[in-house]
Amino acid sequence: QTVTGYISSGAQFDYVFVPSPGTQMTFDTCNSTDDVDTVVEVRQSGSPDYIADSDAYSCSGYSLFSSVTWSYLAASYPADAVFYVRVRGWSSSTTGNYALTMQCSDGGTPSSTTTSAYESLTFGGTGGVLHSLMSNVSDNAYVTQICVKAESFCVGCPQFVTAIRLYFSDGSMQEAQGTAAMNHNYSCTPTVTADNCFTSVLVRSGALVDALQFTTSDGVQSMLFGGAGGGAVNVTALDGYCLSAANVRAGDEMDAISFFFTYGLVSFASANESTAPSYAPTAFPTTFSPTSSPTAANLTISCGQTVTGYISSGAQFDYVFEPSPATQMTFDTCNSTDDVDTVVEVRQSGSPDYIADSDAYSCSGYSLFSSVTWS
Numbered sequence: 182q183t184v185t186g187y188i189s190s191g192a193q194f195d196y197v198f199v200p201s202p203g204t205q206m207t208f209d210t211c212n213s214t215d216d217v218d219t220v221v222e223v224r225q226s227g228s229p230d231y232i233a234d235s236d237a238y239s240c241s242g243y244s245l246f247s248s249v250t251w252s253y254l255a256a257s258y259p260a261d262a263v264f265y266v267r268v269r270g271w272s273s274s275t276t277g278n279y280a281l282t283m284q285c286s287d288g289g290t291p292s293s294t295t296t297s298a299y300e301s302l303t304f305g306g307t308g309g310v311l312h313s314l315m316s317n318v319s320d321n322a323y324v325t326q327i328c329v330k331a332e333s334f335c336v337g338c339p340q341f342v343t344a345i346r347l348y349f350s351d352g353s354m355q356e357a358q359g360t361a362a363m364n365h366n367y368s369c370t371p372t373v374t375a376d377n378c379f380t381s382v383l384v385r386s387g388a389l390v391d392a393l394q395f396t397t398s399d400g401v402q403s404m405l406f407g408g409a410g411g412g413a414v415n416v417t418a419l420d421g422y423c424l425s426a427a428n429v430r431a432g433d434e435m436d437a438i439s440f441f442f443t444y445g446l447v448s449f450a451s452a453n454e455s456t457a458p459s460y461a462p463t464a465f466p467t468t469f470s471p472t473s474s475p476t477a478a479n480l481t482i483s484c485g486q487t488v489t490g491y492i493s494s495g496a497q498f499d500y501v502f503e504p505s506p507a508t509q510m511t512f513d514t515c516n517s518t519d520d521v522d523t524v525v526e527v528r529q530s531g532s533p534d535y536i537a538d539s540d541a542y543s544c545s546g547y548s549l550f551s552s553v554t555w556s
Protein backbone atom coordinates (compact mmCIF):
# COMPACT_ATOMS: atom_id res chain seq x y z
CA GLN A 182 0.00 0.00 0.00
CA THR A 183 1.05 3.58 -0.65
CA VAL A 184 -0.16 6.47 1.53
CA THR A 185 0.43 10.14 0.78
CA GLY A 186 0.60 13.33 2.79
CA TYR A 187 2.20 16.73 3.16
CA ILE A 188 5.08 17.45 5.55
CA SER A 189 4.76 20.95 6.94
CA SER A 190 7.61 22.53 8.88
CA GLY A 191 8.51 20.25 11.80
CA ALA A 192 5.71 17.73 11.15
CA GLN A 193 6.00 13.94 11.41
CA PHE A 194 3.49 11.19 10.66
CA ASP A 195 3.22 7.76 12.29
CA TYR A 196 1.50 4.74 10.70
CA VAL A 197 0.69 1.61 12.68
CA PHE A 198 1.23 -1.78 11.00
CA VAL A 199 0.83 -5.38 12.18
CA PRO A 200 3.71 -7.63 11.05
CA SER A 201 3.49 -11.40 10.62
CA PRO A 202 6.36 -13.43 12.16
CA GLY A 203 9.30 -13.76 9.77
CA THR A 204 7.97 -11.07 7.42
CA GLN A 205 10.50 -8.76 5.76
CA MET A 206 9.06 -5.29 5.21
CA THR A 207 10.37 -2.36 3.19
CA PHE A 208 9.10 1.18 3.75
CA ASP A 209 10.15 3.83 1.24
CA THR A 210 9.38 7.31 -0.08
CA CYS A 211 10.94 6.58 -3.48
CA ASN A 212 7.77 7.53 -5.37
CA SER A 213 7.21 10.93 -3.75
CA THR A 214 6.15 13.62 -6.22
CA ASP A 215 8.08 16.49 -4.59
CA ASP A 216 11.83 16.64 -3.98
CA VAL A 217 11.24 16.37 -0.22
CA ASP A 218 14.16 15.23 1.95
CA THR A 219 12.58 12.47 4.04
CA VAL A 220 13.62 10.20 6.91
CA VAL A 221 11.78 6.90 7.50
CA GLU A 222 12.00 5.07 10.84
CA VAL A 223 10.52 1.80 12.15
CA ARG A 224 9.54 2.18 15.82
CA GLN A 225 7.97 0.23 18.69
CA SER A 226 5.30 2.05 20.70
CA GLY A 227 6.58 3.15 24.11
CA SER A 228 10.26 3.15 23.10
CA PRO A 229 12.06 6.49 22.58
CA ASP A 230 14.46 5.02 19.97
CA TYR A 231 13.85 3.69 16.49
CA ILE A 232 14.36 0.02 15.61
CA ALA A 233 15.61 0.74 12.11
CA ASP A 234 16.03 3.91 10.06
CA SER A 235 16.45 4.74 6.42
CA ASP A 236 19.66 5.04 4.46
CA ALA A 237 20.57 8.00 2.29
CA TYR A 238 20.79 7.25 -1.46
CA SER A 239 18.64 4.12 -0.90
CA CYS A 240 16.15 5.01 -3.66
CA SER A 241 18.20 4.19 -6.78
CA GLY A 242 20.96 6.47 -5.57
CA TYR A 243 18.73 9.54 -5.10
CA SER A 244 19.78 11.45 -1.99
CA LEU A 245 16.45 12.95 -0.84
CA PHE A 246 14.07 9.97 -0.79
CA SER A 247 14.51 7.18 1.76
CA SER A 248 14.05 3.43 2.20
CA VAL A 249 14.34 1.10 5.21
CA THR A 250 14.01 -2.70 5.35
CA TRP A 251 13.19 -4.58 8.56
CA SER A 252 12.36 -8.19 9.45
CA TYR A 253 9.98 -9.04 12.30
CA LEU A 254 11.26 -11.76 14.65
CA ALA A 255 8.40 -12.38 17.08
CA ALA A 256 10.62 -13.89 19.79
CA SER A 257 12.47 -10.57 20.12
CA TYR A 258 9.44 -8.51 21.16
CA PRO A 259 6.55 -8.71 23.65
CA ALA A 260 3.42 -10.44 22.34
CA ASP A 261 1.43 -7.19 22.68
CA ALA A 262 4.06 -4.94 21.02
CA VAL A 263 2.67 -2.24 18.70
CA PHE A 264 4.84 -1.17 15.76
CA TYR A 265 4.65 1.93 13.59
CA VAL A 266 6.62 3.57 10.80
CA ARG A 267 7.41 7.28 11.03
CA VAL A 268 8.01 9.60 8.09
CA ARG A 269 9.39 13.09 8.69
CA GLY A 270 11.49 15.75 7.07
CA TRP A 271 15.27 15.63 7.38
CA SER A 272 15.20 19.00 9.17
CA SER A 273 12.59 21.12 10.92
CA SER A 274 12.33 23.35 7.83
CA THR A 275 11.69 20.50 5.35
CA THR A 276 8.31 20.71 3.57
CA GLY A 277 6.69 18.88 0.67
CA ASN A 278 4.43 16.07 -0.50
CA TYR A 279 5.52 12.51 0.31
CA ALA A 280 4.39 9.06 -0.78
CA LEU A 281 5.15 6.25 1.71
CA THR A 282 5.00 2.68 0.35
CA MET A 283 4.97 -0.55 2.40
CA GLN A 284 6.02 -3.78 0.71
CA CYS A 285 6.12 -7.23 2.40
CA SER A 286 7.92 -10.43 1.46
CA ASP A 287 4.77 -12.49 2.12
CA GLY A 288 2.13 -9.87 1.37
CA GLY A 289 1.94 -8.75 4.99
CA THR A 290 -1.54 -10.20 5.54
CA PRO A 291 -2.26 -11.88 8.90
CA SER A 292 -3.24 -15.52 8.61
CA SER A 293 -7.01 -16.04 8.70
CA THR A 294 -6.49 -19.16 10.82
CA THR A 295 -4.72 -17.29 13.61
CA THR A 296 -6.35 -14.75 15.90
CA SER A 297 -3.96 -11.86 16.46
CA ALA A 298 -4.58 -8.62 18.31
CA TYR A 299 -2.96 -5.27 18.92
CA GLU A 300 -3.47 -2.33 21.27
CA SER A 301 -3.79 1.28 20.19
CA LEU A 302 -1.87 4.09 21.81
CA THR A 303 -3.21 5.35 25.15
CA PHE A 304 -5.14 8.62 25.07
CA GLY A 305 -5.48 10.91 28.09
CA GLY A 306 -3.38 11.31 31.23
CA THR A 307 -1.52 9.01 33.61
CA GLY A 308 -3.73 9.09 36.72
CA GLY A 309 -6.37 6.71 37.98
CA VAL A 310 -6.56 2.96 38.48
CA LEU A 311 -6.24 0.52 35.56
CA HIS A 312 -9.35 -1.46 34.53
CA SER A 313 -9.02 -4.09 31.79
CA LEU A 314 -12.36 -4.38 30.00
CA MET A 315 -12.35 -7.67 28.12
CA SER A 316 -14.63 -10.69 28.00
CA ASN A 317 -14.13 -13.16 30.84
CA VAL A 318 -16.12 -15.82 28.95
CA SER A 319 -14.49 -16.22 25.53
CA ASP A 320 -11.15 -15.33 23.91
CA ASN A 321 -12.94 -14.80 20.59
CA ALA A 322 -15.52 -12.24 21.73
CA TYR A 323 -15.82 -8.79 20.19
CA VAL A 324 -17.62 -5.63 21.31
CA THR A 325 -21.24 -5.40 20.12
CA GLN A 326 -22.45 -2.32 22.03
CA ILE A 327 -20.87 0.52 24.03
CA CYS A 328 -22.52 2.67 26.68
CA VAL A 329 -20.94 5.86 28.02
CA LYS A 330 -21.58 8.40 30.79
CA ALA A 331 -20.41 11.93 30.00
CA GLU A 332 -20.95 14.56 32.69
CA SER A 333 -20.25 18.16 33.63
CA PHE A 334 -19.56 19.11 37.23
CA CYS A 335 -20.60 22.77 37.18
CA VAL A 336 -22.91 25.03 35.22
CA GLY A 337 -21.26 25.97 31.94
CA CYS A 338 -18.31 23.62 32.46
CA PRO A 339 -17.26 21.19 29.70
CA GLN A 340 -18.27 17.54 29.78
CA PHE A 341 -15.85 14.68 30.43
CA VAL A 342 -16.31 10.93 30.08
CA THR A 343 -16.80 9.40 33.54
CA ALA A 344 -17.84 5.78 32.83
CA ILE A 345 -17.97 3.19 30.05
CA ARG A 346 -19.55 -0.24 29.55
CA LEU A 347 -18.57 -2.74 26.87
CA TYR A 348 -21.04 -5.47 25.85
CA PHE A 349 -19.53 -8.50 24.10
CA SER A 350 -20.70 -11.01 21.49
CA ASP A 351 -20.65 -13.82 24.08
CA GLY A 352 -23.21 -12.00 26.27
CA SER A 353 -20.76 -10.70 28.89
CA MET A 354 -20.30 -7.08 30.00
CA GLN A 355 -17.43 -5.13 31.57
CA GLU A 356 -17.53 -1.65 33.12
CA ALA A 357 -15.17 1.05 34.39
CA GLN A 358 -16.47 4.07 36.30
CA GLY A 359 -14.82 7.10 37.90
CA THR A 360 -15.59 7.85 41.54
CA ALA A 361 -17.12 11.22 40.58
CA ALA A 362 -19.59 9.63 38.16
CA MET A 363 -23.15 10.60 39.08
CA ASN A 364 -26.25 8.44 39.01
CA HIS A 365 -27.06 9.45 35.47
CA ASN A 366 -28.21 6.99 32.84
CA TYR A 367 -25.79 5.66 30.28
CA SER A 368 -26.13 6.68 26.64
CA CYS A 369 -25.47 3.80 24.24
CA THR A 370 -24.47 3.04 20.67
CA PRO A 371 -26.74 0.88 18.53
CA THR A 372 -25.92 -2.83 18.76
CA VAL A 373 -23.86 -3.94 15.76
CA THR A 374 -25.64 -5.99 13.10
CA ALA A 375 -24.57 -9.47 11.95
CA ASP A 376 -21.16 -9.69 10.25
CA ASN A 377 -20.21 -6.19 11.44
CA CYS A 378 -18.27 -4.76 14.37
CA PHE A 379 -16.78 -1.50 15.65
CA THR A 380 -13.77 -0.51 13.54
CA SER A 381 -13.19 3.17 14.33
CA VAL A 382 -13.12 5.36 17.44
CA LEU A 383 -12.90 9.15 17.60
CA VAL A 384 -11.21 10.17 20.87
CA ARG A 385 -10.99 13.69 22.28
CA SER A 386 -8.51 13.86 25.14
CA GLY A 387 -6.12 16.05 27.08
CA ALA A 388 -5.29 15.21 30.70
CA LEU A 389 -8.65 13.35 30.78
CA VAL A 390 -10.86 11.63 28.22
CA ASP A 391 -13.16 14.39 26.95
CA ALA A 392 -15.27 12.51 24.41
CA LEU A 393 -15.72 9.26 22.47
CA GLN A 394 -17.52 8.40 19.23
CA PHE A 395 -17.72 4.96 17.61
CA THR A 396 -18.21 3.79 14.01
CA THR A 397 -19.01 0.29 12.75
CA SER A 398 -17.64 -1.55 9.72
CA ASP A 399 -20.84 -0.78 7.78
CA GLY A 400 -20.50 2.95 8.47
CA VAL A 401 -23.01 3.42 11.32
CA GLN A 402 -21.71 6.26 13.55
CA SER A 403 -22.75 6.80 17.15
CA MET A 404 -23.44 10.12 18.82
CA LEU A 405 -20.48 12.00 20.31
CA PHE A 406 -20.35 11.07 24.01
CA GLY A 407 -18.76 14.00 25.87
CA GLY A 408 -17.55 17.53 25.26
CA ALA A 409 -15.46 19.46 22.75
CA GLY A 410 -12.27 19.80 24.82
CA GLY A 411 -8.91 18.19 24.14
CA GLY A 412 -7.33 17.16 20.87
CA ALA A 413 -9.28 14.90 18.50
CA VAL A 414 -7.79 11.64 17.19
CA ASN A 415 -9.41 9.04 14.95
CA VAL A 416 -8.32 5.45 15.69
CA THR A 417 -9.05 3.21 12.69
CA ALA A 418 -8.78 -0.59 12.90
CA LEU A 419 -6.52 -2.47 10.53
CA ASP A 420 -8.13 -4.46 7.72
CA GLY A 421 -10.13 -7.40 9.14
CA TYR A 422 -9.84 -6.31 12.79
CA CYS A 423 -12.66 -5.61 15.28
CA LEU A 424 -12.79 -3.72 18.58
CA SER A 425 -12.48 -6.46 21.20
CA ALA A 426 -11.41 -4.85 24.51
CA ALA A 427 -10.19 -1.66 26.19
CA ASN A 428 -7.86 -0.59 28.98
CA VAL A 429 -9.24 2.27 31.05
CA ARG A 430 -7.60 4.34 33.79
CA ALA A 431 -10.21 5.87 36.08
CA GLY A 432 -9.91 8.11 39.14
CA ASP A 433 -12.55 10.77 39.73
CA GLU A 434 -13.22 10.80 35.98
CA MET A 435 -11.86 8.68 33.13
CA ASP A 436 -8.18 9.56 32.98
CA ALA A 437 -7.10 7.50 29.97
CA ILE A 438 -8.21 4.84 27.50
CA SER A 439 -6.69 2.51 24.91
CA PHE A 440 -8.37 0.04 22.57
CA PHE A 441 -7.66 -3.55 21.52
CA PHE A 442 -8.48 -4.79 18.03
CA THR A 443 -8.53 -8.50 17.16
CA TYR A 444 -8.34 -10.16 13.74
CA GLY A 445 -10.68 -12.79 12.31
CA LEU A 446 -13.66 -12.49 14.68
CA VAL A 447 -16.22 -11.41 12.07
CA SER A 448 -16.85 -12.58 8.50
CA PHE A 449 -17.11 -9.17 6.86
CA ALA A 450 -18.96 -8.59 3.64
CA SER A 451 -16.28 -7.66 1.10
CA ALA A 452 -17.65 -4.13 0.76
CA ASN A 453 -17.29 -3.57 4.51
CA GLU A 454 -13.82 -4.99 4.85
CA SER A 455 -12.49 -2.93 2.00
CA THR A 456 -13.30 0.28 3.87
CA ALA A 457 -10.45 -0.27 6.35
CA PRO A 458 -6.85 0.44 5.28
CA SER A 459 -4.26 -2.33 5.66
CA TYR A 460 -2.27 -0.06 7.92
CA ALA A 461 -3.67 3.11 9.38
CA PRO A 462 -2.18 6.32 10.80
CA THR A 463 -2.18 6.54 14.54
CA ALA A 464 -2.38 9.69 16.55
CA PHE A 465 0.51 11.66 17.91
CA PRO A 466 0.46 15.37 18.85
CA THR A 467 1.25 16.35 15.25
CA THR A 468 -2.03 14.84 14.04
CA PHE A 469 -4.51 16.42 16.48
CA SER A 470 -7.61 17.68 14.68
CA PRO A 471 -9.62 20.59 16.14
CA THR A 472 -13.40 20.99 16.02
CA SER A 473 -12.90 23.97 13.70
CA SER A 474 -9.70 23.48 11.74
CA PRO A 475 -7.09 26.25 11.99
CA THR A 476 -5.47 27.45 8.81
CA ALA A 477 -2.15 25.81 9.74
CA ALA A 478 -1.79 22.34 8.27
CA ASN A 479 -1.25 19.48 10.74
CA LEU A 480 -1.41 21.81 13.76
CA THR A 481 2.21 22.84 13.76
CA ILE A 482 3.56 26.35 14.22
CA SER A 483 6.95 27.92 13.54
CA CYS A 484 8.67 31.24 14.13
CA GLY A 485 7.03 34.16 12.32
CA GLN A 486 3.85 32.19 11.57
CA THR A 487 0.28 33.11 12.55
CA VAL A 488 -2.44 30.44 12.70
CA THR A 489 -6.15 31.06 13.18
CA GLY A 490 -9.09 29.05 14.49
CA TYR A 491 -12.36 29.15 16.39
CA ILE A 492 -12.67 28.20 20.07
CA SER A 493 -15.97 26.44 20.69
CA SER A 494 -17.23 25.83 24.21
CA GLY A 495 -14.60 23.93 26.20
CA ALA A 496 -12.26 23.48 23.23
CA GLN A 497 -8.48 23.72 23.31
CA PHE A 498 -5.95 23.42 20.48
CA ASP A 499 -2.37 22.11 20.64
CA TYR A 500 0.29 23.13 18.13
CA VAL A 501 3.61 21.28 17.91
CA PHE A 502 6.75 23.39 17.46
CA GLU A 503 10.44 22.57 17.29
CA PRO A 504 12.64 24.97 19.28
CA SER A 505 16.31 25.62 18.59
CA PRO A 506 18.67 25.65 21.59
CA ALA A 507 18.68 28.98 23.50
CA THR A 508 15.95 30.43 21.27
CA GLN A 509 13.52 32.87 22.93
CA MET A 510 9.98 32.37 21.65
CA THR A 511 6.87 34.47 22.18
CA PHE A 512 3.38 33.08 21.56
CA ASP A 513 0.50 35.55 21.64
CA THR A 514 -3.12 36.07 20.63
CA CYS A 515 -2.73 39.86 20.43
CA ASN A 516 -3.99 40.04 16.84
CA SER A 517 -7.21 38.09 17.37
CA THR A 518 -10.20 39.62 15.56
CA ASP A 519 -12.78 38.72 18.24
CA ASP A 520 -12.73 39.83 21.88
CA VAL A 521 -12.03 36.28 23.05
CA ASP A 522 -10.52 35.75 26.52
CA THR A 523 -7.61 33.42 25.80
CA VAL A 524 -4.95 31.54 27.79
CA VAL A 525 -1.71 30.45 26.10
CA GLU A 526 0.48 27.73 27.63
CA VAL A 527 3.79 26.14 26.63
CA ARG A 528 3.73 22.42 27.39
CA GLN A 529 5.86 19.29 27.07
CA SER A 530 4.14 16.20 25.65
CA GLY A 531 3.42 13.64 28.37
CA SER A 532 3.53 16.14 31.24
CA PRO A 533 0.26 17.20 32.92
CA ASP A 534 1.59 20.68 33.83
CA TYR A 535 2.52 23.65 31.66
CA ILE A 536 6.10 24.94 31.40
CA ALA A 537 5.02 28.57 31.01
CA ASP A 538 1.67 30.33 30.76
CA SER A 539 0.47 33.69 29.57
CA ASP A 540 0.18 36.90 31.59
CA ALA A 541 -2.98 39.01 31.75
CA TYR A 542 -2.71 42.49 30.18
CA SER A 543 0.37 41.32 28.23
CA CYS A 544 -0.96 42.54 24.84
CA SER A 545 -0.45 46.31 25.18
CA GLY A 546 -2.48 46.32 28.40
CA TYR A 547 -5.55 44.62 26.91
CA SER A 548 -7.00 42.14 29.39
CA LEU A 549 -8.51 39.49 27.12
CA PHE A 550 -5.66 38.63 24.73
CA SER A 551 -2.59 36.79 26.00
CA SER A 552 1.15 36.48 25.48
CA VAL A 553 3.83 34.14 26.86
CA THR A 554 7.59 34.22 26.33
CA TRP A 555 9.78 31.15 26.90
CA SER A 556 13.38 30.23 26.22
